[in-house]
Amino acid sequence: MSEIDIAEVREWARESGELARGYFNNVRRERKADRSWVTQADLEIEQLLRERIAARYPGHGIMGEEQGVGDVGREFVWCLDPIDGTGAFVSGLPLWGISIGLLRAGRPYAGVVYLPLLDDCYAVDAGGPAFRNDEPLAVRPPGPVDSTDWIAVGSYTHRDYRITFPGKVRALSSVAADCCYVARGSAYGAVIGRAKLWDLAAGLAILAAAGGAAVGLSGAPLDLAPLLDGRKLPEPILIGHPDTLPELRGHVSRR
Amino acid sequence: MSEIDIAEVREWARESGELARGYFNNVRRERKADRSWVTQADLEIEQLLRERIAARYPGHGIMGEEQGVGDVGREFVWCLDPIDGTGAFVSGLPLWGISIGLLRAGRPYAGVVYLPLLDDCYAVDAGGPAFRNDEPLAVRPPGPVDSTDWIAVGSYTHRDYRITFPGKVRALSSVAADCCYVARGSAYGAVIGRAKLWDLAAGLAILAAAGGAAVGLSGAPLDLAPLLDGRKLPEPILIGHPDTLPELRGHVSRR
Numbered sequence: 001m002s003e004i005d006i007a008e009v010r011e012w013a014r015e016s017g018e019l020a021r022g023y024f025n026n027v028r029r030e031r032k033a034d035r036s037w038v039t040q041a042d043l044e045i046e047q048l049l050r051e052r053i054a055a056r057y058p059g060h061g062i063m064g065e066e067q068g069v070g071d072v073g074r075e076f077v078w079c080l081d082p083i084d085g086t087g088a089f090v091s092g093l094p095l096w097g098i099s100i101g102l103l104r105a106g107r108p109y110a111g112v113v114y115l116p117l118l119d120d121c122y123a124v125d126a127g128g129p130a131f132r133n134d135e136p137l138a139v140r141p142p143g144p145v146d147s148t149d150w151i152a153v154g155s156y157t158h159r160d161y162r163i164t165f166p167g168k169v170r171a172l173s174s175v176a177a178d179c180c181y182v183a184r185g186s187a188y189g190a191v192i193g194r195a196k197l198w199d200l201a202a203g204l205a206i207l208a209a210a211g212g213a214a215v216g217l218s219g220a221p222l223d224l225a226p227l228l229d230g231r232k233l234p235e236p237i238l239i240g241h242p243d244t245l246p247e248l249r250g251h252v253s254r255r
Numbered sequence: 256m257s258e259i260d261i262a263e264v265r266e267w268a269r270e271s272g273e274l275a276r277g278y279f280n281n282v283r284r285e286r287k288a289d290r291s292w293v294t295q296a297d298l299e300i301e302q303l304l305r306e307r308i309a310a311r312y313p314g315h316g317i318m319g320e321e322q323g324v325g326d327v328g329r330e331f332v333w334c335l336d337p338i339d340g341t342g343a344f345v346s347g348l349p350l351w352g353i354s355i356g357l358l359r360a361g362r363p364y365a366g367v368v369y370l371p372l373l374d375d376c377y378a379v380d381a382g383g384p385a386f387r388n389d390e391p392l393a394v395r396p397p398g399p400v401d402s403t404d405w406i407a408v409g410s411y412t413h414r415d416y417r418i419t420f421p422g423k424v425r426a427l428s429s430v431a432a433d434c435c436y437v438a439r440g441s442a443y444g445a446v447i448g449r450a451k452l453w454d455l456a457a458g459l460a461i462l463a464a465a466g467g468a469a470v471g472l473s474g475a476p477l478d479l480a481p482l483l484d485g486r487k488l489p490e491p492i493l494i495g496h497p498d499t500l501p502e503l504r505g506h507v508s509r510r
Contacts, residue, residue: 148292168410171425
């Protein structure tokens with residue numbers, strides 16, 4: 001029995017997506033302190049989600065990309081990225097989405113990632129299966145890699161890493177989307193370099209329920225708890241089917 | 256005075272896009288001889304466009320990705336990629352589109368690129384301005400490159416090139432989309448490695464009308480005429496504002 005109503009969280013994500021679509025190709029972008037982009041859409045969606053969550057789950061903590069960290073000592077902590085992929089959003093690119101993750105005791109518990117231009121809603125709740133809309137998800141099983149197989153990477157990969165994956169390499173612009181495309185077995189895996197907890201929480205919940213796993217580039221297991229203060233991943237992580245991660249690690253090296 | 260009715264070509268592109276959307280996430284993929292993907296959507300759209308063109312412009316030549324090269328000695332030659340970005344299409348990714356280019360005497364004359372999931376229709380006709388829907392396009396003028404500026408590259412770039420661009424690098428999965436995002440000033444430039452004429456013809460017409468240009472990685476000017484037999488680009492090309500191309504060339508080297 002889940003502690004939350006995932007159908008309602010999906011509705012919040014869709015409502016947020018409608019709000020974002022209204023601003024798409026029609027919004028001024030501004031710089032944050034780290035020089036990344038923020039828009040009125042990011043700000044309004046995070047505010048909307050915080051209000052919905054606070055009203056429905058007053059005992060839960062919330063952290064979000066725009067308003068930061070608060071009450072993360074609670075058992076349940078919501079991790080919000082109102083628009084994951086703001087860089088794509090302000091560039092008129094289609095792959096960005098609303099990412100709503102929920103941790104319980106520092107571990108992924110539930111998550112929704114909604115990609116408005118695709119109208120794809122990825123969701124998982126409390127140990128249940130993961131879905132894209134009504135379709136159950138499963139990561140790609142191990143097997144020979146073809147030249148059309150692909151992995152997702154970040155958009156600074158050319159600067160930070162040497163990649164020798166024998167198939168294609170795509171930079172999608174959204175960590176949440178990276179996790180979803182791995183979870184549905186479309187991408188063979190992904191290399192995630194610079195993410196924070198609000199980028200990862202929902203996607204990793206969906207990934208795990210689809211049979212996927214994450215590991216540090218060094219081989220160290222991923223521990224999300226230290227990220228609750230809003231810091232970046234201490235090292236890049238790789239995601240995919242657990243049996244393919246050692247091979248994937250072999251295809252990625254730091255420059 | 257244009258030799259064609261560009262509004263009608265835009266309608267063909269939208270009609271094709273509707274057809275493709277019906278197959279999206281709902282079609283079997285098959286391998287071509289070069290191991291790339293093809294679907295029923297690619298085949299039906301090329302057939303539809305060939306029929307429309309042959310009925311309306313019987314004296315024109317047509318070449319297309321699926322049915323190949325025919326009558327390319329004519330003054331006007333249509334270059335069709337029914338779905339540019341079939342790899343993205345079969346992966347459930349959003350960035351793929353219908354590319355309809357028209358050459359006159361071997362040079363870009365007109366073009367339409369329609370990206371169905373964005374409902375973005377890029378078009379140019381016979382020396383007129385280029386548009387995205389109703390918005391005129393202009394490439395980004397030269398200026399300092401910020402860490403959030405980005406270039407588009409192909410999905411085998413990690414294997415073929417070393418990129419030192421100081422901003423972001425994205426692999427969008429569609430050469431036609433690459434051209435459009437450069438033409439609208441969203442991308443700073445693009446590196447196009449493996450394209451054929453049907454990938455390029457519409458996008459380069461749009462790019463040129465937006466003030467952009469293309470050059471070979473060696474610095475050699477781009478000549479499309481040899482590609483009329485269906486061969487690949489003899490070397491990668493760079494696209495962007497003409498005054499930024501020398502700098503962009505400095506950021507790309509072969510491995």
